Amino acid sequence: MKKKVLSVLSLSVAFWMNAQEKDSLSQKKIEEVVITGQYTQQSVNKSIYKVDVIDAQQIKNMAATNVADVLNQSLNIQVTPDTRSGNSTANIMGLDGNYVKILIDNIPVVGDTGLGSNIDLTKISLNNIERIEIVKGSMGVEYGNGAVAGVINIITRKNTSKKISVRGSLQEETVRDNYDLKKRGKGRHIQNLNVDYNIDNNWFANISFNHNQFMGYEGESKGYKYFGQDNKRGYEWNPKDQFDTSALVRYTKNKTTFYYKLSYLYENFNFYNPEVSRNPLNDGMGGVAYESRDREYNTNRWIHQFNIQTNFGHVRYMGDFSYQNQDRKYFDYNYDIPNRNTKSKQEEKSYYKTDVIYSRGMFSNFLDNKTFDFQLGYELDYTNGYAALIAGDFFGEAVKRKIFTYSNFLSAEWNISDKLSVRPGVRLSLSENFNDQYNYSVSARYKTSENSNLRTVVGTANRFPKYDELYTYFVNLNHDVQGNPDLKPEKGFSAGLFWDQNFNVGTNGWRIAYNIDALYLDVKDRIDMVVIKEPSTYKYMNINKYRNMLLSANVDFRKDQFALSLRGSVNGTSVSMNTLNSSSPTDFQYLVQAGASATYKLKNTDTNFSLYYKFTGPDRIYVADGTNGFRLGKVDSFHMMDFIVSQPFWNNHFEIAAGVKNIFDVTRLNSSATATSAHNGASGTVNLYYGRSYFARLMFQF
Numbered sequence: 001m002k003k004k005v006l007s008v009l010s011l012s013v014a015f016w017m018n019a020q021e022k023d024s025l026s027q028k029k030i031e032e033v034v035i036t037g038q039y040t041q042q043s044v045n046k047s048i049y050k051v052d053v054i055d056a057q058q059i060k061n062m063a064a065t066n067v068a069d070v071l072n073q074s075l076n077i078q079v080t081p082d083t084r085s086g087n088s089t090a091n092i093m094g095l096d097g098n099y100v101k102i103l104i105d106n107i108p109v110v111g112d113t114g115l116g117s118n119i120d121l122t123k124i125s126l127n128n129i130e131r132i133e134i135v136k137g138s139m140g141v142e143y144g145n146g147a148v149a150g151v152i153n154i155i156t157r158k159n160t161s162k163k164i165s166v167r168g169s170l171q172e173e174t175v176r177d178n179y180d181l182k183k184r185g186k187g188r189h190i191q192n193l194n195v196d197y198n199i200d201n202n203w204f205a206n207i208s209f210n211h212n213q214f215m216g217y218e219g220e221s222k223g224y225k226y227f228g229q230d231n232k233r234g235y236e237w238n239p240k241d242q243f244d245t246s247a248l249v250r251y252t253k254n255k256t257t258f259y260y261k262l263s264y265l266y267e268n269f270n271f272y273n274p275e276v277s278r279n280p281l282n283d284g285m286g287g288v289a290y291e292s293r294d295r296e297y298n299t300n301r302w303i304h305q306f307n308i309q310t311n312f313g314h315v316r317y318m319g320d321f322s323y324q325n326q327d328r329k330y331f332d333y334n335y336d337i338p339n340r341n342t343k344s345k346q347e348e349k350s351y352y353k354t355d356v357i358y359s360r361g362m363f364s365n366f367l368d369n370k371t372f373d374f375q376l377g378y379e380l381d382y383t384n385g386y387a388a389l390i391a392g393d394f395f396g397e398a399v400k401r402k403i404f405t406y407s408n409f410l411s412a413e414w415n416i417s418d419k420l421s422v423r424p425g426v427r428l429s430l431s432e433n434f435n436d437q438y439n440y441s442v443s444a445r446y447k448t449s450e451n452s453n454l455r456t457v458v459g460t461a462n463r464f465p466k467y468d469e470l471y472t473y474f475v476n477l478n479h480d481v482q483g484n485p486d487l488k489p490e491k492g493f494s495a496g497l498f499w500d501q502n503f504n505v506g507t508n509g510w511r512i513a514y515n516i517d518a519l520y521l522d523v524k525d526r527i528d529m530v531v532i533k534e535p536s537t538y539k540y541m542n543i544n545k546y547r548n549m550l551l552s553a554n555v556d557f558r559k560d561q562f563a564l565s566l567r568g569s570v571n572g573t574s575v576s577m578n579t580l581n582s583s584s585p586t587d588f589q590y591l592v593q594a595g596a597s598a599t600y601k602l603k604n605t606d607t608n609f610s611l612y613y614k615f616t617g618p619d620r621i622y623v624a625d626g627t628n629g630f631r632l633g634k635v636d637s638f639h640m641m642d643f644i645v646s647q648p649f650w651n652n653h654f655e656i657a658a659g660v661k662n663i664f665d666v667t668r669l670n671s672s673a674t675a676t677s678a679h680n681g682a683s684g685t686v687n688l689y690y691g692r693s694y695f696a697r698l699m700f701q702f
Contacts (some may be wrong), residue, residue, distance in 0.1 A: 035106060036133040036153040037142050039364045039375050039413065040316065048413070048423050048443045050455050050498040050517065052134040056157075059126055061599060061610040063644050063657055063697055065171065065190050065212055067154060068121035070132060072640070073612050075569050075593045076550060077134070079121060083687050086240045086269045086297075087112075087120035092136060092149040093521050093548045094573045094591075099463060099492070101139070101147040104154045105261075107305055107360070108143075108381075110324035112352035113466045114403075115381055117146035123265055123301070125210040125244055127169075127192035130157045136550075137494035137519055140439030140461030141409050141425040144379055148461045148492035148523060158250050158259060159204055160196035168193040169699040175217045175237075176665075176691035188693075189213045204250040212242045216270075217690040219667070224272040227290035227337040234272035237690050241268045258308040265301040270294070276337065290337045297351065301326040314368040319361040328352045354385035374412035381405045385467070401467060405431045411441070419447040429462070434489050437462045452501035463490040469527050469540045480537040487527055488542050494521045514555040521548040531579055545576040549588070561603060567595040575622060582629035584622040589632075592617035606652075610644045610659075621673050633673030635686055639664045646697075657697040665692040 032044040034051045044051055054070060064070045068079045068088040078091040089097030097118040102109050104124070108116030132154050139147040171190040172179070178186035192210040199205060219236030226233045243266045250259035273292045281287035306321040333345040362377040383403045411425030422444045429437040441459030448454050465487040472483035502513035526544035531537065552569035572588040595614040601607065619635040644659035668685040 032131075034133050035155065036103075036135050036151060037139065039362070039373075040318075045453065046445075048421055048445045048455070049135050049457060050496070050500075050515075052136075054132040054134070056130055059129060059132075060699075061608065061644060061646070062612065062642065063171070063659060063661075063695060064126055065173075065188070066122045066126060067124040067129075067132070067152075070126065071121065071152070073595070073597070073614060073642075074134070075552060075567050075595050075614070076136070076571060078616070081688070083237050084271065086122070086238060086267075088122045089118055090121060090152060093519070093550055093571065095149040095521075095523070095546070095548075098466065099146065099148040099523070101143050101151045102154070103143070103151065104303075105156055105305065105307065105320075106153060107307075107320050107322050107358065108146075110301065110303065110326045110354055110356050112326065112328055112354065113468070114146075114354060114383055114385075115324070115356050115358060116143075117463070118466075123242065123244075123267060123299075124154060125192065125212065125242075127210045128156050128194050128206070128208045128246065130155045136517075137457055137496050137521065138439075138459045138461035138492045139441075140492070141411060141427045141441040141459060143461075144407050144409075144427065144429060144439075145381070145405060145462060145464050145489075148463050148490070149521065156246075156248075156261075157194075157196070157206065158248065160198060162196070163198050165196040165701065166194070167196075167699070167701040169697055171695060171697040173661075173695040174693045175215065176667075176693060178215075178217065180215075186215045188215065202251055202253045204248075204252075206248040206250075207246070209245045210243070214241070215239050219690070221274065224270075224294075224335075225337065225340070227276050227292075229276050229278060231274045233276055233292060233337075234274045236687060238272065239270050242266070256308070256310040258306070258310075261303075261305040263301075263303040263305075265299070267297075267299040269297040269299070271297070291334050291343065292337060293332055294335050295330055295332050297328060297330045298348070299326065299328045314365055315363055316365045317361065317363050320359065322356070322358040324354075324356045324358065326352070326354050352385070354383060356384075357382040370415060372412070372414045374410065377409045379405075379407040379409070401471060403431070403433055403464070405429060405464070421445045431464065434464060437489055448499075449501070451503055453499070455498040456496065457498075458495045459493075461492045461494075463492065465489065465527055465540070472540070480533075481529070482537075482539045484540045487540060488525050490523055490525050490527060490542070492521065492523045494519060496520070509559045511558045512556065513558075514553065517550070517552045519550040521550075522546070528577065543578050547574040547588075548572065561601040562599070564598045565596065567593075569593045573621065577622065577624065577630065579624060579629070584624075584630040585632075589620040589622075591619050606648050608646045610642075610646075612640075612642045614640045616640075619673070623673055631672075633671070635671045635673050636669045638666045638669060638688070640666060640689075653700060653702055655697075655699040657699070658695065660692065660694050662689055662692045667691045 032053055033041050034044050034047050035041050036051055037049040044053055059070055062070060071077045071090055072079045076093060079088050080091050081088040090100045092100050101116045102119040109119050111119040134152050136150040139151050143151050169192055173188040175187050180186040190212050194208040197205045216235040216239035217237040221234045221236055222232045246261060246263040248259055248261040273294050276290055276292050279289045279291060281289055302325045304323045309318045328351045329348050330351045331346050331348040334343045336343050358381050360379045362375055364375040365373055367373050407427055407429040409427035411423055413423045415421045425441045427439040439460045443457045446454045469487060470483045470485050472481055474481040496519040498517045500515035504511055523546040525542040526546055527540055527542055528544050529538050529540050530543055532539045549572040554567045557564045571591040574586050574588045576586050577584040593616050597612045599610045616638055618637045620632055622630045623633045625631045641663040642661045644657055646655055646657035648655040666689045668687055671686040
């Protein structure tokens with residue numbers, strides 16, 4: 001494996017002779033701006049928070065098809081797929097998607113189980129994204145419930161320099177060694193189209209469409225047509241088909257800007273049951289029918305967003321208003337496998353359903369003073385929905401609940417000098433379901449030199465329990481699994497220190513930038529399902545603790561047509577878990593990651609070469625081992641690498657790209673880190689990727 005890594009790196013380095021000026025450096029010359037955690041749009045260098053930015057050019061170079069593909073390249077973010085449900089969620093600092101807040105244009109996204117957390121990243125396309133902003137650590141003052149491990153803010157395009165701009169692409173990918181364009185074919189097929197229109201000096205409109213069709217991957221299974229009775233029917237990665245579209249209207253005049261955006265997503269996901277039944281036909285001829293009980297999921301998501309930014313005198317106001325709805329329905333049907341037809345079909349029911357009314361408003365610049373000012377804000381979230389069978393049987397009916405949360409937050413920004421800025425903040429969250437929650441933060445930025453900053457951030461955040469943790473009730477002869485309506489919100493605390501510096505090397509054109517980050521995260525009252533009575537009575541309880549320490553460093557080199565980035569991190573995790581009879585060890589287990597990315601553009605032809613590499617070391621965590629207490633489980637290490645070549649032509653109106661993803665053909669990882677229980681044994685593998693794939697893409701813009 002090491003020889004493969006070195007050989008591919010060596011071949012790729014041969015292409016990189018100068019630096020990337022027209023793409024990467026031209027983006028840097030126009031100073032990057034961020035909005036996550038800011039009073040107003042701010043340059044990334046002056047931001048009081050450490051914000052990592054992935055811009056549109058980087059996203060294009062990756063040839064990614066959704067947000068999950070992009071974040072997989074980031075260190076300390078692991079996208080965790082569920083091949084049965086088709087969802088993929090972000091894991092930051094060892095904490096799953098319940099602890100990571102996902103925003104689109106500063107507004108939390110609706111998901112199956114609520115607002116902003118545990119969001120399926122494959123449902124967020126990239127066809128109209130300007131940049132992705134990432135802040136690690138507890139951001140409870142600014143973003144409230146669920147922002148425990150960090151915030152991922154996806155910023156969409158809302159302007160163009162042309163009167164009319166039309167952009168689109170067609171992308172075809174293999175799924176490992178499978179590819180076919182037929183209806184029941186194989187591979188992945190992506191099409192998208194964007195139209196921007198500057199109606200006049202004040203009005204702008206945009207419409208976009210995206211289609212992402214994944215035909216599934218059989219792996220060691222044998223497809224939906226197979227009717228052997230050895231549990232090998234179906235797919236390791238089940239097929240799904242996504243359509244999403246959006247329309248935006250934006251108005252700008254003087255100091256007022258507002259926009260309305262409507263987004264719609266439809267996803268069809270098929271689960272093909274590996275179990276096949278053999279049923280005699282009793283036709284006197286010995287005939288038999290081979291059937292399987294399959295399931296189809298259909299998800300509809302509507303998002304209405306309205307944002308306004310204006311001034312009342314010198315007081316700035318920014319308001320976000322949103323109505324969102326996601327309904328994931330399903331129906332079961334008996335499939336006659338040899339004859340390829342559906343014999344019976346159940347009525348379609350909602351699996352998860354969530355309706356959300358959300359608003360967030362911020363007033364700032366009260367004093368109209370560059371030295372000292374403060375911000376006053378509010379946030380309300382009214383969620384009406386239910387969780388169905390994934391959380392238990394509920395006696396055949398879904399449990400419906402309403403959750404209303406209202407928050408006020410206040411922060412002040414004091415520019416003590418040209419070099420030092422400090423921002424303290426506090427939030428009070430009121431809920432009809434839980435006790436009042438208080439969060440606080442203190443952030444500071446010290447300008448150590450003209451091109452260097454030292455930042456420190458201390459903050460807290462809470463996570464309210466989810467529907468399934470509160471209301472699950474699944475009881476039969478073999479199971480007794482119950483939610484707990486008396487659960488308390490989890491409490492997170494983080495403290496971070498971040499240093500960055502950039503400089504030019506003499507007169508030879510080299511630019512170097514580097515940063516060192518140190519972050520500590522502590523979560524108390526963690527909610528877990530525990531055995532309260534042997535052998536099989538389970539209940540959700542606030543019983544565990546979680547600690548994580550992260551040390552990471554990046555260095556970037558740029559010159560002319562060449563850009564190279566090197567990254568590394570060490571992540572230590574300590575988990576305190578308890579069962580009826582024992583407690584887990586609390587020593588830290590460490591995970592090492594390293595990564596590199598490089599781009600080179602040929603001057604004469606504008607041919608662009610991009611390479612992305614990421615190494616994730618072995619991961620060790622303590623897991624429950626039935627009645628035997630706890631044991632130290634391990635997930636194997638792995639290497640990921642993508643290589644992409646792109647070539648523009650016809651005055652940059654068209655571009656073709658081709659490449660290979662997952663060069664080292666990573667699929668399953670050996671794992672002993674799955675907990676056992678009274679009913680389930682530990683799995684020996686983790687299904688992480690479906691292996692090496694090849695792609696070709698045609699892009700056009702006018």
